[in-house]
Amino acid sequence: MTSPTAAPTYREEHTGQGAASGLTLRSLVLGVIQVLVVCLGAPYAIWVLGSSEITWSFFPIAVGFSFCCLILLNILLKTINPGWALRPAEMITVVVMGLVTTGIPIFMMGYVLSIPTTPYYFASAENQWGTYVLPYLPTWLLPSNDGLAMTWFFEGLPIGEPMPWGTLLDAWAMPLFWWLSFIWTLYAVCFCLVVILRKQWVERERLAYPLMEVPQALVADADGPARVPAVLRNKVFWMGAAIPLCIV
Structure with a gap:
């Protein structure tokens, strides 16, 4: 008596049983470049250029623009030599590395650097923090202003110093x-929770992840013979994209 055929798993259904891993040397190199773009570009955009914050939005500009460049690069690679083209899993790896990083340079490190430094810098004779607050703060958790370290942190070093x-x-x-x-x-706890919940949410409940719909649509047929993704060959897509582009 033969057993009934088991239903295909999420991995088999979406990637194929023999699908190659996205963790390759070139995907990691491109991912590191994406991480550097996010970590260096976000502070530069705000504090040097005075422009928009490129890591805050539904799909951050720092990742979205880089991903569009990656799509164009992949089209070029397919044109020159199809064997050089990136696989969908590799491109998704680059995007995920960028998305994970977007919360670090401004949001997380901004709070980590600004909150511990304020008590000593903003202490004054008027607010009397030196008497009622600073003596009760743990010295191992907050940087002190010895040697004017916090003053220089906010105001910069004097010229020639x-x-x-x-x-x-x-x-x-x-x-x-x-x-x-x-x-x-x-971060370790968050990643552990992801590992624990992934199978239930992804394979059994088949939850939708809207943030990844755009990248998945753009790389859906990256393994196929077509050089340009199917979405970019869709006239309806360009009609919809033309509306915000014309407004901007």
Whole structure:
């Protein structure tokens, strides 16, 4: 008596049983480049250019623009040599690395650097923080203003002043160690929760993830013979895209 054929799993249905992993050397290299674009581009866009924050939106600009460039690069690679083209899983790996990073340079590190530094810098004779607040704050968690480290953090070094590496190390080493320990622990817990819940949510409940719909649509037929993704060959897509583009 033969057993009934088991229903295909989510992985078999969407990627195929023998689908190659997206964790390849070139996808990791491109992913690291994407991470650098996010981490360096976000502070530069805000504090140097004074432009929009490129990591805050439903689909962050820093990742979306880079992904569009990656799509164009893949079209070029397919034109030159189809064997050089990136696989869908590799392109998704790059996108995911960028999305995971978007919360770090401004949102997370902004709070990590700004909150611990404010008590000593904003303490004044008027608010009397030096008497009623600072003595009760843990010194291992907050950088002190010894050697004007916090003053220089907010106002910058005086012109011609050499970089006080020793003062900065004394002020920041211990607080950063504990804050980063907390952050990495939080990230580890989040990744563990993802691993625990993934099978139930993805394979059994088949939950939709709207944030990934656009990348998946753009790489859906990347393994096929067509150089341009099917979405970009759809006239309805360009009609819809023309509306916001014309408004801008």
